[in-house]
Amino acid sequence: MEGGRSPGLTSNQIKWAAIAAMLIDHAAWAFVPTYSFWGQVMHVIGRITAPTMCFFLAEGYAHTRSFWKYAARLGAFALVSHVPFVLFETGTPLRLFPFSVLYTLFLSLLAIRVWDRVRSQALRFAALAALSVLSLPGDWMFFDLFFTLAFWRNRGNFRRQALSFTALAIGMVLAGTLNAVLSGGTVYEQLFQTGVLLCLPLLSRYNGERGGGRCAGWAFYIFYPAHLLVIGLLKYFAK
Numbered sequence: 001m002e003g004g005r006s007p008g009l010t011s012n013q014i015k016w017a018a019i020a021a022m023l024i025d026h027a028a029w030a031f032v033p034t035y036s037f038w039g040q041v042m043h044v045i046g047r048i049t050a051p052t053m054c055f056f057l058a059e060g061y062a063h064t065r066s067f068w069k070y071a072a073r074l075g076a077f078a079l080v081s082h083v084p085f086v087l088f089e090t091g092t093p094l095r096l097f098p099f100s101v102l103y104t105l106f107l108s109l110l111a112i113r114v115w116d117r118v119r120s121q122a123l124r125f126a127a128l129a130a131l132s133v134l135s136l137p138g139d140w141m142f143f144d145l146f147f148t149l150a151f152w153r154n155r156g157n158f159r160r161q162a163l164s165f166t167a168l169a170i171g172m173v174l175a176g177t178l179n180a181v182l183s184g185g186t187v188y189e190q191l192f193q194t195g196v197l198l199c200l201p202l203l204s205r206y207n208g209e210r211g212g213g214r215c216a217g218w219a220f221y222i223f224y225p226a227h228l229l230v231i232g233l234l235k236y237f238a239k
Contacts, residue, residue, distance in 0.1 A: 010207060012210060012216045016219070018202075021049045023227055025045065025049065026046070044198070048195065051196050054108060061112045071109055077102050078102035082099065098138065101224075104138035161203075172196070173191070
């Protein structure tokens with residue numbers, strides 16, 4: 001330990017790495033051909049972000065003083081991010097669908113709450129099934145829910161977190177590949193999704209400390225809609 005700080009990376013440092021990966025990914029979707037060399041490299045890097053945010057959603061739930069304030073903040077920024085996201089995705093702000101990843105992260109937070117508080121197995125299954133259906137219009141869909149629950153259920157044991165996440169990630173890639181082939185695509189076009197596994201070396205360095213200042217936790221919430229709005233507008237006016 002140096003200067004009273006634990007070795008490794010704080011959550012703030014890891015989140016900023018995930019934010020940088022997200023920016024690279026979204027810039028690629030907007031301006032770089034998907035199946036070009038650089039498009040694939042940028043998308044592989046960009047896969048780091050979603051599972052990293054799922055991991056810290058589980059950590060946030062464990063440390064928050066008020067679940068309802070946490071959920072309200074996440075839900076509010078999901079609403080704020082909707083117009084920038086649909087502008088980025090579709091080129092017009094006047095669409096109801098799709099929903100952003102903050103929407104699916106909000107549902108993922110509710111999934112943790114269900115797992116943590118609902119004791120009836122039948123009710124728990126029904127609630128999680130309902131949340132999975134609700135996630136379908138959202139970015140990353142129910143994969144975010146499953147990733148988050150894997151991190152939550154195995155919290156405190158990174159080896160088990162990594163193994164359960166890896167199994168889900170492989171399932172996601174296989175499902176995406178099967179869907180692509182059945183839709184007339186190629187067997188390799190979803191392989192960039194394996195980039196989600198790159199989050200594990202990063203998360204393995206987490207030292208359990210928050211880091212950053214008092215407002216550090218707001219960085220992702222603010223940056224997410226802001227960068228989508230800028231990229232969406234650049235795409236719109238570049239037509």
